[in-house]
Amino acid sequence: MLGLEAARLLGNSALSGVPRASVLTGADRQALRLSRLPEFREEVSAVLALHDGLFADDITQLRHFLGERIWLPAEPDKLFELWALFALVESLEAEDWLISDLRLIGGEAGSAPAFRLRRGEATLSVAYQAIPQAFLRGSRYRELLSLYDISGSARRPDILVTAHGPLGDRHMFVEVKLTDNRDYIVESIYKALGYLSDFEASLINSPSPQGVLVVWSGVSDQKFHTEHPVAIITAGTIRDGGLVPLVEQLSVASFRPGEETGAVIQQEA
Known part of the structure; x- marks a missing residue:
């Protein structure tokens, strides 16, 4: 059973460009x-x-x-972040976005995106645990955090989606939390709002929501409209492609000024 599941995951097109590990000779x-x-x-x-x-x-x-704890599997929180990343990319592939480039997650590529996707003339970048240097240079709290020797890596969202177009880049960040605890969800909302404030200079031209909080569950069943700066969705929603309308809206905004798709995502309980 485990071998079949591993084979299925390794067959994902997102991993097609990643070489298999070789045995030492x-x-x-x-x-x-x-x-x-x-x-x-x-x-x-x-x-x-x-x-x-x-x-x-x-x-x-x-x-x-x-x-013996010589080799440890990833922590559940980290696995959920990676699951959300691949669920997002798979849902985009289902809407005819094609992966044009990818890099090894955790590699020494700085702020390089983990995935690049194309559909017609539109292009997307999906970064994991990385943000462009422009975000840090334009950070509202850069001087304050530098005063206390806090690096940029301490304040980056889990996933950053960037749509590239003739009008410039448009960004949307995704923060992922493996929780159904209402109090922790509230704390995570404030963290997302902190990103909005800190990186306002880089997000100001992006359509709302500029940020998405993904939680395991614990959010009531309702519709989240794009007039709010942060959307909150569950694992079930991202699995079923709930982020795609927001990414599509981001892409449209990078090509046509002031045009929104009116995207609405249906939240699952």
């Missing part, structure tokens, strides 16, 4: 062992053991690494 191993750096050689045996355990078809080895 004997020559690779010898090169590692002959390293002139003593501190590096000391780590070689542990790294090779981890490598062999992960690539071997041996559930006992995998349980050992997990049990």
Whole structure:
């Protein structure tokens, strides 16, 4: 069952450009062992053991690494963020957006987007845990946070969708919280409003909502209209493509001034 699910996920077009990990060859191993750096050689045996355990078809080895906390799975919050990212991209693909470029999540690409998509002349960028330098340069609270040595990485939304067009870039951020707790949802709304205020200079030309808060559940069943600066949706809504109308509106705004699609998303309980 697990193998079938893994095969299905690996077959996703979003991963088509990502090379599969390769097993170390004997020559690779010898090169590692002959390293002139003593501190590096000391780590070689542990790294090779981890490598062999992960690539071997041996559930006992995998349980050992997990049990000894040598290799840990991602935290639930992080997994939910990644799920929301891929759910958004998949829902855009269902509306004929095509992935034109992608990079490895967590790679050393700075503020580069994780995905670039195209549909006709329209282009989108979807970034994960990254924002353009222009956001930081135009930050309202830049000087205050610099005074206390708080870096830009401490204040970036989970996902940033950018529509590119002749009128310039239009942005919408997505903050993802794995919660159904009403109090924490309220706190997260204020965090989203903080992003709106901090990055107002970069978001000012974008249609409302400029921000979306995604929660697991706990939000009442109602319609969220685009006159509000922040929309709140659940996992079920993003899974069913509920963010697509807002992204479409963003794309339209980058081509035609003052035109809105009147997007309305139906929220699930």
